[in-house]
Amino acid sequence: MNCRSVQKRLSAYQDGELRPGEQERIMEHLKICRTCREQYAGLERVWQNLGGLLEIQPRPGFYLKIRNKINEAHGRGFLPRLRPIFQLLPAPLAMVPLLAIGLLIGTYLGYALVERGLSPFRHSPVSYFHEEVTLASLRAFDSMPPGTIGDGYVRMVSYAEEVYR
Amino acid sequence: MGDQLDKATPSEGLLAKAAEGDKDAFETLVSRHQTSVLNLIYRFIGNRADAEDLAQEVFLRVWQAARTYKPKAKFTTWIYRITINLCFNELKSTRRKKLFLFRRSRGEVPGRDDEYFTEHAEKISSPEDLLLSAERNRQILNAFQQLPANQRMALVLKRFEGLSYQEIGQILGCSVSAVDSLLVRAKRNLREKLTSYEK
Numbered sequence: 001m002n003c004r005s006v007q008k009r010l011s012a013y014q015d016g017e018l019r020p021g022e023q024e025r026i027m028e029h030l031k032i033c034r035t036c037r038e039q040y041a042g043l044e045r046v047w048q049n050l051g052g053l054l055e056i057q058p059r060p061g062f063y064l065k066i067r068n069k070i071n072e073a074h075g076r077g078f079l080p081r082l083r084p085i086f087q088l089l090p091a092p093l094a095m096v097p098l099l100a101i102g103l104l105i106g107t108y109l110g111y112a113l114v115e116r117g118l119s120p121f122r123h124s125p126v127s128y129f130h131e132e133v134t135l136a137s138l139r140a141f142d143s144m145p146p147g148t149i150g151d152g153y154v155r156m157v158s159y160a161e162e163v164y165r
Numbered sequence: 166m167g168d169q170l171d172k173a174t175p176s177e178g179l180l181a182k183a184a185e186g187d188k189d190a191f192e193t194l195v196s197r198h199q200t201s202v203l204n205l206i207y208r209f210i211g212n213r214a215d216a217e218d219l220a221q222e223v224f225l226r227v228w229q230a231a232r233t234y235k236p237k238a239k240f241t242t243w244i245y246r247i248t249i250n251l252c253f254n255e256l257k258s259t260r261r262k263k264l265f266l267f268r269r270s271r272g273e274v275p276g277r278d279d280e281y282f283t284e285h286a287e288k289i290s291s292p293e294d295l296l297l298s299a300e301r302n303r304q305i306l307n308a309f310q311q312l313p314a315n316q317r318m319a320l321v322l323k324r325f326e327g328l329s330y331q332e333i334g335q336i337l338g339c340s341v342s343a344v345d346s347l348l349v350r351a352k353r354n355l356r357e358k359l360t361s362y363e364k
Contacts, residue, residue: 011349015323017330046356049305050324052298056207058199059217063192066224073225091261 001029006036014043176240184231191231195224198241201326202248208321209252211310219255223248238335245326245336249318256314308358316351319344 006029012018013026030037144150174182174190176197182190202223207216226247234243309317315337322333330344337344 008349011352012330012345015330015348017345042356043352046352046359047324049301049359050309050320050355052301053208053305053309053325054298054302055200055204056213056216058203058220062199062217062221063195066195066221066228067188069221069225070228073229 001025003029003033003036006030006033007039010036010040010043014040014047177236180227180231180234180240183228184234191228194227198244199224202244204325205245205248205321206252208306208309208325209314209317210255211306215255219248219251222251226251239332242332242335245322249336252318253314305359308355311358312351312354316347316354319347320351320355323348 006026009018009022009026013023016023018026030040144154174193176194179190179194179197183194199220203216203220206219206223207213210216210219223244227244230247309320312320319333319337322328322336323330328336330341330348333344334341337347339347
């Protein structure tokens with residue numbers, strides 16, 4: 001066994017997770033290889049350090065608190081039971097239905113305000129050169145309807161022609 | 166709660182009795198597993214108060230799920246799965262709180278010394294030893310908290326619960342080789358972090 005393959009297996013060797021033959025081969029290698037032995041000593045130090053973390057004990061009344069939580073859970077209504085489902089949703093996904101509801105309410109209220117004439121943005125009837133726009137007055141099919149840049153240009157040219165004539 | 170119930174009945178049997186509403190059986194079950202569940206959570210999240218809350222939540226879930234429990238796996242595997250799911254959820258919600266509320270969570274103070282002193286004052290002889298031991302405990306917990314969550318959990322399950330790679334794989338939902346690679350990386354990372362503390 002070379003050092004590379006031994007070092008790959010050192011963690012499993014430490015945890016006793018290798019097959020018996022493999023475990024023994026690594027043990028033999030560690031006896032003769034200083035580099036691998038040092039690597040293994042490093043792992044052992046980590047293991048011992050972790051052992052320095054002492055165990056904590058539950059505070060008195062631990063079981064009583066569990067019983068209280070059980071009683072509370074029994075008395076819960078319908079909505080709090082749905083909370084875990086909502087907790088599963090990431091925040092942006094949860095915002096989508098909220099946004100949709102907001103848009104619906106906004107559209108409905110806006111429509112209702114306009115219908116009753118209560119809109120804060122009261123609009124005057126569209127006028128076009130002080131004329132009320134009706135289908136009859138709308139010269140949309142003219143080649144150059146009045147008020148457009150093209151119409152202004154044509155007028156300007158014809159005025160210039162009259163002047164120079 | 167009788168001693169007979171305490172020692173002879175396996176945890177699966179206690180759970181079956183708890184499912185029928187036997188509160189004594191449930192209490193025995195809690196007292197049998199409370200320390201390991203509490204320490205598993207404490208070592209993972211590094212805060213005693215949060216760990217105790219979560220451990221209570223674990224037993225609440227056990228009570229609620231007792232009726233639907235099917236003994237496919239060992240009871241300990243099942244309860245550790247519940248514990249780990251809650252731990253990872255807690256971690257996610259702590260991150261979310263940090264992201265949206267920009268506030269420090271309670272989990273950011275691993276191994277506070279005052280907690281340690283009250284917990285271990287009786288076990289350690291002199292005040293100097295207690296102080297040194299508390300400092301070392303804080304350093305290890307700090308280094309531990311910096312590991313990625315899945316490496317941390319694999320290491321806790323191996324080092325403190327003494328589970329095999331196969332059992333860890335069942336609990337974490339991954340293969341034996343994945344557990345091996347998680348542990349290799351966890352030990353290497355922890356060794357580097359602890360060496361930097363020693364310097």
